[in-house]
Amino acid sequence: MLNILERNTEELTTLNHSTKVFHEALSKVKKGETRFHVTDPSGSVPDYDLEYIDNMMMFPDQLRGLILKMTKGGATYAPFLNYDETDLDNICLRFLDQFKKIELDVVDEYSVNVVSIALKHTDLHVYVTDEKINWFISDPDRVHIVESLPTERDKDTLRIIAGPFEMGYTKRDWTYLSSVAAFQNLFFWQAFTGGRKGPFRYIEVELSDITGIGGLLSYVSMCSRAGEPRGLKAFLSPGCTRYPDELLSKYFQMDPKPEDSTPDNTLMLGKMMSVFTTSWYVNQYPSNFDESILNEAFAAEMREYADAILGDRKVLGVLARGTDYVTMNLGADRRHATPDQMISVIREWIEEDGYEKIFLATEDNDNLEKIRAAFPGKVMAISQERHTVSEMQKKNASLIYEFEQKLNTGKAYVDALEDTTVNYFYALYILARCDAFLCSGQCNGWDTVRSLNAGKFNRERKLMVAMEGDPAVEKWKEIRPVTAGIFARGAYPTNKAFFMTYRFDLKEPVNPDAVKTAWDKTLKVYPYMSYAVANRGGKLVLLENNLPFVIKETAEIVEPYERSGNFHSVTFCYMANALFVYVDHVPVDGTGFQLVLETFFYHYYCALDGCEYPVPEGVLTEKDGVAPGQEVDAYLMSDPIDPKTMMGKLAGGKVFTLKESILDDLFAKKEDCRGYCISVNSDEMMSYAKSVKGSPMSVLAVTFANALERENPDNKLPISVISPVSVRKVMGNTNSLLHQVVHNNYNFTPEELTGNDDEALNTKFRETMKGFTSEQNIRLMCGVYRGICEGYAKAYAAGALDNIILETRAKTNSAFSVSYLGTLRTGDYGNRIRMTAFHVMQEKGIMLQTTEVGKHFYIDWYQGFPGDKYVKAMRDLMLEAGMKSVSIERVE
Numbered sequence: 001m002l003n004i005l006e007r008n009t010e011e012l013t014t015l016n017h018s019t020k021v022f023h024e025a026l027s028k029v030k031k032g033e034t035r036f037h038v039t040d041p042s043g044s045v046p047d048y049d050l051e052y053i054d055n056m057m058m059f060p061d062q063l064r065g066l067i068l069k070m071t072k073g074g075a076t077y078a079p080f081l082n083y084d085e086t087d088l089d090n091i092c093l094r095f096l097d098q099f100k101k102i103e104l105d106v107v108d109e110y111s112v113n114v115v116s117i118a119l120k121h122t123d124l125h126v127y128v129t130d131e132k133i134n135w136f137i138s139d140p141d142r143v144h145i146v147e148s149l150p151t152e153r154d155k156d157t158l159r160i161i162a163g164p165f166e167m168g169y170t171k172r173d174w175t176y177l178s179s180v181a182a183f184q185n186l187f188f189w190q191a192f193t194g195g196r197k198g199p200f201r202y203i204e205v206e207l208s209d210i211t212g213i214g215g216l217l218s219y220v221s222m223c224s225r226a227g228e229p230r231g232l233k234a235f236l237s238p239g240c241t242r243y244p245d246e247l248l249s250k251y252f253q254m255d256p257k258p259e260d261s262t263p264d265n266t267l268m269l270g271k272m273m274s275v276f277t278t279s280w281y282v283n284q285y286p287s288n289f290d291e292s293i294l295n296e297a298f299a300a301e302m303r304e305y306a307d308a309i310l311g312d313r314k315v316l317g318v319l320a321r322g323t324d325y326v327t328m329n330l331g332a333d334r335r336h337a338t339p340d341q342m343i344s345v346i347r348e349w350i351e352e353d354g355y356e357k358i359f360l361a362t363e364d365n366d367n368l369e370k371i372r373a374a375f376p377g378k379v380m381a382i383s384q385e386r387h388t389v390s391e392m393q394k395k396n397a398s399l400i401y402e403f404e405q406k407l408n409t410g411k412a413y414v415d416a417l418e419d420t421t422v423n424y425f426y427a428l429y430i431l432a433r434c435d436a437f438l439c440s441g442q443c444n445g446w447d448t449v450r451s452l453n454a455g456k457f458n459r460e461r462k463l464m465v466a467m468e469g470d471p472a473v474e475k476w477k478e479i480r481p482v483t484a485g486i487f488a489r490g491a492y493p494t495n496k497a498f499f500m501t502y503r504f505d506l507k508e509p510v511n512p513d514a515v516k517t518a519w520d521k522t523l524k525v526y527p528y529m530s531y532a533v534a535n536r537g538g539k540l541v542l543l544e545n546n547l548p549f550v551i552k553e554t555a556e557i558v559e560p561y562e563r564s565g566n567f568h569s570v571t572f573c574y575m576a577n578a579l580f581v582y583v584d585h586v587p588v589d590g591t592g593f594q595l596v597l598e599t600f601f602y603h604y605y606c607a608l609d610g611c612e613y614p615v616p617e618g619v620l621t622e623k624d625g626v627a628p629g630q631e632v633d634a635y636l637m638s639d640p641i642d643p644k645t646m647m648g649k650l651a652g653g654k655v656f657t658l659k660e661s662i663l664d665d666l667f668a669k670k671e672d673c674r675g676y677c678i679s680v681n682s683d684e685m686m687s688y689a690k691s692v693k694g695s696p697m698s699v700l701a702v703t704f705a706n707a708l709e710r711e712n713p714d715n716k717l718p719i720s721v722i723s724p725v726s727v728r729k730v731m732g733n734t735n736s737l738l739h740q741v742v743h744n745n746y747n748f749t750p751e752e753l754t755g756n757d758d759e760a761l762n763t764k765f766r767e768t769m770k771g772f773t774s775e776q777n778i779r780l781m782c783g784v785y786r787g788i789c790e791g792y793a794k795a796y797a798a799g800a801l802d803n804i805i806l807e808t809r810a811k812t813n814s815a816f817s818v819s820y821l822g823t824l825r826t827g828d829y830g831n832r833i834r835m836t837a838f839h840v841m842q843e844k845g846i847m848l849q850t851t852e853v854g855k856h857f858y859i860d861w862y863q864g865f866p867g868d869k870y871v872k873a874m875r876d877l878m879l880e881a882g883m884k885s886v887s888i889e890r891v892e
Helices: 021-027 061-069 109-121 179-187 213-230 247-251 271-277 296-312 339-353 365-374 389-394 400-409 409-432 444-453 512-525 590-609 644-650 682-691 696-713 748-753 760-772 775-797 802-810 828-833 869-880
Strands: 001-006 015-016 035-040 047-054 101-104 125-128 144-147 157-161 176-178 202-205 231-238 267-269 315-321 358-359 438-439 459-462 478-481 501-507 532-536 537-541 552-555 570-575 578-584 674-681 720-728 741-748 816-824 833-840 846-853 856-863 887-891
Touching: 001 021, 001 109, 001 760, 015 021, 021 047, 021 109, 021 176, 021 444, 047 856, 061 501, 101 109, 109 125, 109 179, 157 179, 176 179, 176 358, 202 213, 213 231, 213 271, 213 409, 247 409, 271 315, 296 358, 296 409, 315 339, 315 409, 315 444, 339 438, 339 459, 358 365, 358 409, 409 444, 409 644, 438 444, 512 552, 512 570, 512 590, 537 775, 590 816, 590 828, 674 682, 674 833, 674 869, 682 696, 682 856, 696 720, 696 741, 696 748, 696 760, 696 816, 696 846, 696 869, 741 748, 741 760, 741 775, 775 802, 833 846, 833 856, 833 887, 856 869, 869 887
Parallel strands: 015 035, 101 125, 101 157, 125 144, 157 176, 202 231, 202 267, 315 358, 315 438, 438 459, 552 570, 720 816, 816 846
Antiparallel strands: 001 047, 035 047, 478 537, 501 578, 501 833, 532 537, 570 578, 674 856, 674 887, 720 741, 846 856
8 A cells, every 4th residue: 555645855766646646656666676765746736755564564464474374375355566547447436335425544555445436436525634535635526625524424324434444344244344445346357357357257265275174164154155246156265175085075075176267367366365355255155055065875874873972952052163253362353252142042042041051062171061050951962072271272273273284194194184173073963953053253154054044044143252252241231431441451462351450458357348448438539430331332442330349358360440349340258367459450540549549548547447537628528419520631731643653752772671570471470470578767768869859750660770780790772761751640530540641761871870879860860750740741742642542542442452562572671660659648558568569560670660658658669580589689789778667579
């Protein structure tokens, strides 16, 4: 695709602006050029640049790698280096017939072409947010420039946006498309004709050895039906799958390759099979076959077996895929429901419809065991060899076919493949004979079963948990979408909770009744904390949640966010005097939750001691009612800024990385992580800070950097320290609980650390922080973070955020983070609270979170590797600075 950019100063080929400028640029792209200057001889259009990017390169590396693996080197988007806007026989104008108007949020080569086609061949009006559309198209009666597009989308409107993620197919919604997908849905036939005019007679379906038998039959059926209106007949390319032709002919009625098929009269799908099968047009012709596709003897055997298994009983058929759908970490429509999620729906359907038995088809032994345990005596399943995720991981196989090849070779593999194929199809056939059908997610088995059933199910459902969320919460009332919190969701894989861990060691044993009383009263002040965070329709949203909060005596972690925590954002665990609070980091940040903790501990000690303590200044209690402004998002107070525009300013050179944190894994392993608590008397800390003209924040950052330098005296690189900064004071939303921080990067050079005293280091750090926290910069950073959040939200909706997370992680060094959250405001009871741990998920670097509670500062230290030399170095520096009460303890 050619993007339209501001002209730069490079020496490049210059093209004349015209209606053919895209084709002229593409002709040079084929010769190796990728960027061009464009000038308009008439002077009507300002100079601009065109920059080419291969359509598949628009995907992040991790996602592109996954696509290439799943398609054996195939493409989701065709390159379209050649296309013809006048070849109407091979432009799918039917695609536009479903719309009443077009909304354009991006102007590039493809969106310009889509609009041009629409204006020439339909009566659609176009609404565009970018005036650059007028450089290429002049139709003031039907092209309308608008400031913004409606928040709510109309199902009769085609919305075209930037980026590669919204392709339509993943959500089966072709009303909201990236420009490349919109273009491809019009021009996809030309990806296969290659400029040839035909006549064509055949479609050759070439599948890879990844494709299972259900996919094989479904794809051939789909391609056959899609080709029929154009007089095309589809056939399977001989020898292209892992199934020998002899095996296929033994069990199925497969048309052979026609003798008169030639390269001239046949459209070869080949490596661009996905371009064809993901198009809107082809999906109007879903696979549809009946028993006639089966060899008669094979069909007769299965009929007899199904009759014996099902009898006259009312049976619910369940297809629960696992194994490679888990190991591949597939997103969007390919993420399948877990057994627990399926069990919720199965139980609901049994209660509503009274099914006597469950016929379960699964290749995953863990799925079988869990569902069988949930419904004792009700589950029937074919006897077959099943595998588990752990078995596949031990063989380093992420796909079933890879695993099968590692288990058997030669004739043993062929024999095993035949057994697996027969058993799999027996299972699908019996599913098709059941009274109802529940499937764990999008897979070819879903299509095969529905084709064989021919619409006779009393009810059927394909779970789409990545799009629809957990079935347990789908009927809960939606409050609103998550906004700022999507930033935190973009830090960790979305199928896992991303949460903060607090540990408070109290003077007395934890009283669970007082915890419940205190939390109930806290929720009256901060009802926002009662919401669930869930996926709904591809959006991360807040839901009403009436389930009880988890308050449990256990040393195990009870994660917030999903089922384990009753979908709440907070869980409480305790053992003896230790209170653990686990908090989902998406709805709140540490500063926001500190307001909640202040209210909680006030009510906890009032309940525990049976009295009413004086309220600490600034702390809200039940008597104050609902805290105003707790859901105000300061990011939204600034206009969004594309974070890419800031990358040059924010990017730096190489920085120091601990050798202990250089790992192959993207995330540190929990068993390798270590937690420590450094505590120091408040008066000693503040006295030292005053002596070096510093603040608690500057003292922490400088002392930490000096500790690293002391243990790495040969280091020549800057030590980069990240500090989260709350925007609340500047933006005026002091009561907000939301994720309301921006991050400052400060580099301590080795020369700076060794050549300056602590006063100079603290002074410089504070001066830099003062500039960073200026109103102008904070408002700017809020715009950048809003831009990041909006980008993450789009990726999340497309099921692509995980791949962005993994790619970002792969390119990011381990980090050093130093945070100071200020004082936890308490009365005298604050001296009965020791805050011995506060951290987020395991990271490869080191994280310090510091809070003053009572008469002590608690520096909660969390690192992604074993060892204690760095934390001891920091303690020693604090002792040398005169903080005589400083101590360290290891914290689990």
